[in-house]
Amino acid sequence: MKELAESCTSRRSFLRFLAGSPLLSLVGVPSCTSRNSSGGGGDSGTSDLHDLGQLVSSPEDAINVFDFEAVARNTIPPAHFGYMATGVDDDATLRANRAGFGRLHLRPRRLVDVTSVDMSVELFGERWESPIVLAPAGSQRAFHPEGEAAVARAARSKGHLQLLSTVTTTSVEDVTEARGAPVWYQLYPTTRWAVTQALLRRAESAGCPVVVLTVDLPVGSNRETAERWARIDGRDCASCHAAAGDFAGYVRRKPMFDGLDLSGLTGLDTPGLTWDFVRRLKDNTNMLVVVKGIVTREDAARCLQHGADGIIVSNHGGRAEESGRATIRSLPEVVEAVAGQIPVLVDGGFRRGNDILKAMALGATAICIGRPYLWGLGAFGQPGVEAVLDILRAETELAMRLAGTPSIGAIDRSSVVRA
Ligand SMILES: Cc1cc2nc3c(=O)[nH]c(=O)nc-3n(C[C@H](O)[C@H](O)[C@H](O)COP(=O)(O)O)c2cc1C
Numbered sequence: 001m002k003e004l005a006e007s008c009t010s011r012r013s014f015l016r017f018l019a020g021s022p023l024l025s026l027v028g029v030p031s032c033t034s035r036n037s038s039g040g041g042g043d044s045g046t047s048d049l050h051d052l053g054q055l056v057s058s059p060e061d062a063i064n065v066f067d068f069e070a071v072a073r074n075t076i077p078p079a080h081f082g083y084m085a086t087g088v089d090d091d092a093t094l095r096a097n098r099a100g101f102g103r104l105h106l107r108p109r110r111l112v113d114v115t116s117v118d119m120s121v122e123l124f125g126e127r128w129e130s131p132i133v134l135a136p137a138g139s140q141r142a143f144h145p146e147g148e149a150a151v152a153r154a155a156r157s158k159g160h161l162q163l164l165s166t167v168t169t170t171s172v173e174d175v176t177e178a179r180g181a182p183v184w185y186q187l188y189p190t191t192r193w194a195v196t197q198a199l200l201r202r203a204e205s206a207g208c209p210v211v212v213l214t215v216d217l218p219v220g221s222n223r224e225t226a227e228r229w230a231r232i233d234g235r236d237c238a239s240c241h242a243a244a245g246d247f248a249g250y251v252r253r254k255p256m257f258d259g260l261d262l263s264g265l266t267g268l269d270t271p272g273l274t275w276d277f278v279r280r281l282k283d284n285t286n287m288l289v290v291v292k293g294i295v296t297r298e299d300a301a302r303c304l305q306h307g308a309d310g311i312i313v314s315n316h317g318g319r320a321e322e323s324g325r326a327t328i329r330s331l332p333e334v335v336e337a338v339a340g341q342i343p344v345l346v347d348g349g350f351r352r353g354n355d356i357l358k359a360m361a362l363g364a365t366a367i368c369i370g371r372p373y374l375w376g377l378g379a380f381g382q383p384g385v386e387a388v389l390d391i392l393r394a395e396t397e398l399a400m401r402l403a404g405t406p407s408i409g410a411i412d413r414s415s416v417v418r419a
Helices: 002-019 022-026 066-075 078-085 092-102 147-158 172-179 193-205 224-231 247-252 276-284 297-305 327-338 353-361 371-380 382-403
Strands: 104-106 121-123 126-128 132-134 184-187 210-214 288-294 310-313 344-347 366-369 416-418
Touching (some): 066 078, 066 382, 078 224, 078 371, 092 104, 092 327, 092 353, 104 353, 147 172, 147 382, 184 193, 193 276, 210 276, 288 297, 297 327, 310 327, 327 344, 327 353, 353 366, 353 382, 366 371, 371 382
Parallel strands (some): 132 366, 210 288, 288 310, 310 344, 344 366
Antiparallel strands (some): 104 416, 121 126
């Protein structure tokens, strides 16, 4: 015990010394990835303890979800970590997503019986134990060899809804089997309707009840942080990746495109996409259609007009446009426009139980996490994802207790106030 106390004291003195020293910039990852630089590359906002070697060696040792980010920085190859961590331009929107939560304060109520807490929510008639959903993220085998299947097993053991990306590196059939239940399928519209239709048919056959149409990337985006991380990765990318510009080669490596005629397919997104596409989807699938990437009241109203069954307020985790606006700031206007007619989910920067509580207070039906579970996956595989989910659920439960809101229904606009 004494030994531990002494080592803590000397570590603290060392940290104090280091904090004021130019040495700090020499520790850990290259400066382009520093949390304080505009180059971004990490979004924890925690102290620099992680960079000084205080990495957890097992999921059980993690104190919060950022502990997994710190480990994942070391376990995931640099180019792949950069792909996960990146925002766009100066990563301002990536940071804004986090900062937005700090601009909302809680208004806890006292002397409420919080002996038991019910954080369950309902989505399209199905009850989930918590409002925490796994957002779609492409290429998860870039973070861990078991990729989406490991995430599916974690979602199964912890009882969470999983959304599967169009550019998954594990097929929808294999993920459904690992999950032991259907997942929601995320769709990029693609430049060829025949390919889009084939993806829809395959998701339907796998039992997906919902297709999530992502609309926030009509064209590519400027991911400079990803580029910088890629430049420090000395491996030979050509052994796994198609050459730059070889789009057919890129999708051919994605299992959802197996066996499809890819001639004429030039992209997953199409700049010509308009609202008619939402109606077209509705008319061509028996899955419910949720639109992901909505951040304004005007577009929320259009979702309703075009028959969308749900909305995900999202800026793609700060990876699409550099709006500089947090999704938690966009949420109220979308909720207001929708007026309870369809569910409104939200993602972007959720890292703490308090963040989740704040979103529920602003009218979200559920929230999605992206990077935190990818950190867990990259750090420890399935047990890492499970631990991330455990931590976020425990934090949400504690936050609800401390706020005097023992059920999701008890959380409302009066639970928060603008800072
Ligand atoms: C590595 C990575 C890959 C992603 N791939 C997709 C994707 O294929 N489709 C999609 O709709 N969103 C994708 N997203 C966005 C996420 O679904 C989600 O909107 C975002 O990660 C939420 O922000 P957070 O990471 O701060 O939690 C991706 C995000 C990351 C970090």
